[in-house]
Amino acid sequence: MKIITNEQFDGDIISVFLKRGFIKNQYGAPCTMVLKKDMRKAYQLPTDVQIFGYTSEEQDRVDRFIDSNNDVDAYFPLMDLGITKGDCYSFVRKLGIELPVMYRLGYNNNNNCIGCVKGGMGYWNKIRVDFPKQFKRMAQLERQINHAINKEGSGKTMKPVFLDELDPTRGRMSLFEDMPADCGFICETTK
Numbered sequence: 001m002k003i004i005t006n007e008q009f010d011g012d013i014i015s016v017f018l019k020r021g022f023i024k025n026q027y028g029a030p031c032t033m034v035l036k037k038d039m040r041k042a043y044q045l046p047t048d049v050q051i052f053g054y055t056s057e058e059q060d061r062v063d064r065f066i067d068s069n070n071d072v073d074a075y076f077p078l079m080d081l082g083i084t085k086g087d088c089y090s091f092v093r094k095l096g097i098e099l100p101v102m103y104r105l106g107y108n109n110n111n112n113c114i115g116c117v118k119g120g121m122g123y124w125n126k127i128r129v130d131f132p133k134q135f136k137r138m139a140q141l142e143r144q145i146n147h148a149i150n151k152e153g154s155g156k157t158m159k160p161v162f163l164d165e166l167d168p169t170r171g172r173m174s175l176f177e178d179m180p181a182d183c184g185f186i187c188e189t190t191k
Contacts, residue, residue, distance in 0.1 A: 004039050011035060013113055014141060023147050029117045049073045055085045105130055117149050122171020124150065124163055139163035 005011035009019060013031040017023050020030045044050065054062050055078045062076055078088070092099060102114070106126070115127045115134040128135040139162065142148050148160030161170075 004043050006035050006039050009034055013117075014137070017117075017141060017145060021145060021147075023142065023145060023149055024117050031113070031117070044072075047073075049075050051075045051077065053077075053088075054079050055088060056082045057084055119149075120171055121150050121161065121166060124166060125168055125171050128163075128166075128168065135163065 009015040013035065016031045016034050020034075023029065040050075050072055052062075052065070052074055054065075054076050058079065062079055065072075066074065077083075089099065089103075098104075107123075114131050115138050116123070117138070119127070124135065124138075127138075138149070142162050143164065148162045150161040150163075150166065151158050152161050153159050
């Protein structure tokens, strides 16, 4: 196995946000572009077949990936075999492998970072409880950059909601409805 890292950003999301001067925008989060997609593109060979673990429920993600990466020879074995996320959980458990801590705590997606900037208010309130250091770190970063992850309102009335001002009862923590989606097309389009 070979681990590749974007040394310009020390492989760190905070470094990406500080150097880019924003945390996310309408296109997604820059961390996915510079720490994942750019690294994959720099490393890949034109003859590579790239294997992705999208499950059978994620046809929309597969379609978006193909549309935005038509230069990639991609293979989606779980999708092709009709394997669901639940099937994957069962298979891993049957092998005696413990699920990652984020899944065990109820976070449905995005285990790459503890505190994904694509999460909504409920997600961040759950991070506040489960991972107070990461919550505080991101709240401080928001203020340093003057860029809030969460917003409320719409159109011209949209206003920022900084994490250090976020009401601990806001969001849909128990329903996991505002958990971030796995990083995909939206993050990949961010420059």
